[in-house]
Amino acid sequence: MSDEIEPLGGETVFEGKTLSVRVERFRHASPAGAGEVVEREIVRRQDAAAVVAYDGEHVWLVRQPREAIGGFTLELPAGKLDVEGESPLQTAQRELAEEIGRAADEWHEVVAYHPSSGYSDERVHIFAATGLREIDTRPDPGERIEIVRWPLRDLERAIGECRDAKTIIGLQWLASTRRPS
């Protein structure tokens, strides 16, 4: 927390299974803020991890139903940090195994970002995974996920097609590593 934004406390106004909402108050100490108190409605939710898993020819995506937006989306494999004690990297490794049926030899974090910094504290960690190998996993039958092996030569088309923040960020990063700088 920055010294210039003093948290004054608040209340939980909704407590759900996957997210909660708090109304919180803050004092702005900066000269411009001049001690003004502001109130914010803030969504609290578990952080998430996503994976840009690729080899020399393909990047591994999933197509899945997203009820909130009323359709199917093309996305990086990803999931919430909902296993006690699991690090973002471990979540990314678990999701790659569960959704794509693969493990990877090399991992590094590309970025950790806030999808909606105006009203949520959620962070999404994006990892790059290479040195992929098939592993024996039994996909969760409730997952409703289609694996999409997308050709890297068509990467720009995937960036143009997808409408999901983490996927755009991850694929733009992948495209940038493949262009002459």
Place this chain on the structure above:
Amino acid sequence: MSDEIEPLGGETVFEGKTLSVRVERFRHASPAGAGEVVEREIVRRQDAAAVVAYDGEHVWLVRQPREAIGGFTLELPAGKLDVEGESPLQTAQRELAEEIGRAADEWHEVVAYHPSSGYSDERVHIFAATGLREIDTRPDPGERIEIVRWPLRDLERAIGECRDAKTIIGLQWLASTRRPS
């Protein structure tokens, strides 16, 4: 709405000033879903528009307090579609004037994306604006926004520093237009 995701209705469980939460139910018609009914907690919030405003030397960013994440962030100028009847482009034009004090001659939409398609229907429209000129605006004294004129030669450093989804997406796009393809 996709034919494969049938909305069954739901309830508003929180109604705030800036967002609401609904619990909604859906039936999956696909063979894989086999008629299963799922329940989702969905945050409803106004869509937003953001601007990548640049000339030959700089891109115009803002640094502002984000109480939800407890600090200041480097961001594209942006705002909610909270004026009745305003299009995403008009919101982007208004925000560029209010936050940066500039108008632009050329506009085009770079992308419209979902920041959190797992639990929110929010869409963010990112526009590119060029042909910038200074206009006479009186910044809102409550805005607490610092204008940051960021040199394009240091664009990669801005992408590395910022942690805000719309800004990463907009600046990655800008970087991609400046690299030899």
